[in-house]
Structure formats: structure tokens, C-alpha cells
């Protein structure tokens with residue numbers, strides 16, 4: 001039997017946020033489809049706060065959550081893509097170079113959608129909380145981008161899910177790691193980022209201190225928007 005090695009990868013905030021994004025995008029579509037726009041606006045603000053949390057966590061979260069650990073140079077990304085297509089390609093504990101590129105793209109796409117929603121209106125019943133700060137023409141322009149933006153976001157999500165399926169066919173199941181936070185490799189698999197995702201150290205107290213600071217930063221837009 002081949003020897004297996006287990007690595008800790010995604011911390012719990014990354015995992016909870018990821019599945020919260022999945023549920024929230026579904027609910028945002030559902031509330032829009034049902035015309036339940038009050039809930040849609042509230043869920044949009046929640047999405048905004050969660051994305052802001054993930055962006056800050058990308059600077060001081062645990063090793064594999066940090067942008068500095070999974071944003072690679074264009075050359076590395078290109079070479080990785082080439083090796084993948086030729087059926088070779090090493091394994092990664094954290095995001096691989098292409099997956100790492102997709103993270104800021106998905107986060108910024110959700111951030112853009114949420115921010116545009118704050119200025120949007122249906123011209124009848126509902127206005128985003130920042131609608132009154134801009135003129136009507138600009139608001140209808142932003143609303144139209146917000147509507148189309150959803151389909152762009154769906155396209156990116158589709159690409160993201162296709163990449164997960166591609167890796168599954170290549171014998172690498174990524175989904176269990178996003179649930180359990182652990183990845184298993186056999187001893188003969190070549191791992192490219194072992195040193196890169198090594199824990200930056202720090203105690204559990206420092207982890208929860210950073211978590212609390214991030215939570216406060218992420219909650220502030222909610223507090224500001226709901227006092228307007």
C-alpha cells in the first residue's frame with residue numbers, strides 16, 4: 001500500500017466563507033427571481049461584508065489563505081497551465097498557480113457586484129442604500145451593469161467548477177479539502193508548494209485576535225450602510 005501524508009490546508013474561516021459564498025450567490029439569484037428585493041439588498045450587503053473579510057484575511061490569515069502564498073508570476077502560471085495540458089503537472093497543497101489567479105478574480109467580481117448593487121434601483125420599489133448619493137442617469141447605468149454583471153459572475157463560477165471537475169478527472173479531489181481543511185497525498189506525488197504554505201507561526205490567541213480585527217473591519221460597511 002502507498003504511504004499517505006496528510007496536510008492541513010484551509011483554515012475554518014476560509015471554508016465557512018467559501019460555502020457561505022455558494023449559498024449566498026444562490027439566495028441572491030433566488031430573491032431577485034422572486035422579486036423579494038428587500039431580502040436581496042440585505043443579502044447583497046452580507047456578501048459585501050464576507051468578501052471584505054476574505055480580502056483582509058488574505059493578508060494575515062493562516063498560510064494557505066494569504067495572497068502572497070498563492071499569487072504566482074505570469075511565467076509560473078503559464079508554465080503550470082502548459083504542464084497541466086500535457087498531462088504532467090505537480091501537486092499543490094494550497095491553490096495551484098491557475099487556481100490562485102482565480103481567487104482574486106472571483107472575489108473582485110463578487111465585490112464589484114455587491115458594490116454596484118448599493119447604487120442600483122428598479123425605478124419603482126427599491127433603491128440600494130447608496131442610491132441617493134448619485135444622479136438618476138448614473139444609477140440606471142450602474143443598475144444595468146449590475147444586471148449584466150451577474151451573468152459574468154456566473155460564467156466565472158462555471159469556469160471555477162469546470163476546473164474542479166478537470167482536477168477530479170486528473171485524480172485530484174479538491175472538494176473534500178474545502179470541507180475538512182485537509183489534503184492527502186501519496187508519498188510518490190510531487191508537491192510544489194510545501195515550503196510556501198508552511199505555517200507562518202503564531203499562537204491560537206494571535207489567530208483569534210486577527211480573526212476579531214478582520215470581523216470588525218468586515219462588519220463596518222454593514223453598520224455604516226444600515227445607519228444611513
Ligand code: HEM
Nearest residue numbers: 014021022025094095096099103106107157164174175178
Ligand atoms: C457561488 C459559487 C462559488 C464561488 C463564488 C466560489 C468561490 C471560490 C473562491 C473565492 C475560492 C478560493 C477560496 C479561498 O482561498 O478563499 C474557491 C475555492 C474552491 N472552490 Fe469555490 N466557489 C463557488 C462554487 C464552488 C463549488 C460549487 C464547488 C464544488 C464543486 C467549489 C469548490 C471549490 C474548491 C474545491 C476550492 C479550492 C480550490 C483549490 O484547492 O485551489 N466552489 N471558490
